[in-house]
Amino acid sequence: MEDFGTIKKVEIGKDLDAENEKYICDVEFQDNEDVRKVQIMNMSGVNVRPRVGQKILVLDLGGGFEIGIATDDMIDADLEDGEIEIYSIDSNGAKSGKVKIKPNGELVLNDGTDYAVKYSKLESEFNKLKDDFNSHVQNYNSHTHVTTATVDAGLVGSIAATTSTSSPSSPDITQTKVDKVRI
Numbered sequence: 001m002e003d004f005g006t007i008k009k010v011e012i013g014k015d016l017d018a019e020n021e022k023y024i025c026d027v028e029f030q031d032n033e034d035v036r037k038v039q040i041m042n043m044s045g046v047n048v049r050p051r052v053g054q055k056i057l058v059l060d061l062g063g064g065f066e067i068g069i070a071t072d073d074m075i076d077a078d079l080e081d082g083e084i085e086i087y088s089i090d091s092n093g094a095k096s097g098k099v100k101i102k103p104n105g106e107l108v109l110n111d112g113t114d115y116a117v118k119y120s121k122l123e124s125e126f127n128k129l130k131d132d133f134n135s136h137v138q139n140y141n142s143h144t145h146v147t148t149a150t151v152d153a154g155l156v157g158s159i160a161a162t163t164s165t166s167s168p169s170s171p172d173i174t175q176t177k178v179d180k181v182r183i
């Protein structure tokens with residue numbers, strides 16, 4: 001026998017075998033408005049703590065043992081065909097942190113207004129810029145000028161411009177952008 005109810009309280013307690021700690025909910029059922037203790041059975045590999053106010057589908061296994069096998073936040077269905085979303089709920093019952101897997105293969109974390117970067121490629125281009133800059137500093141610190149004046153003679157002479165020994169730096173970080181992961 002299955003029943004549909006509303007979660008009124010969530011706590012951690014022992015399961016039927018008193019071996020493992022599980023989420024135990026007080027669930028109010030719509031038909032007769034009684035409140036009963038229900039153990040949450042999550043999918044393997046998923047740890048979801050239910051929230052007060054969620055709708056819950058409960059399965060009666062007999063012997064006074066009931067398990068909650070599915071919960072619903074009663075939030076609008078707003079995904080594209082084939083899209084998957086994992087989210088948390090804030091204290092106001094609204095979606096908070098979320099991960100979306102889009103049908104086009106994009107992985108979107110939270111609002112997804114920017115893109116993830118590849119660290120190793122970014123590090124490589126940054127180091128290129130750093131090395132070029134340090135090389136330029138070294139050239140600058142050791143540069144000299146050629147003069148036609150006689151030192152200490154008080155004569156007017158001219159000083160030649162420095163002969164440049166530095167090269168332009170050309171780091172390129174376009175390859176660090178991860179098109180398929182938005183953050």
Ligand SMILES: [Fe+2]
Binds near residue numbers: 143145162
């Ligand atoms: Fe100079």
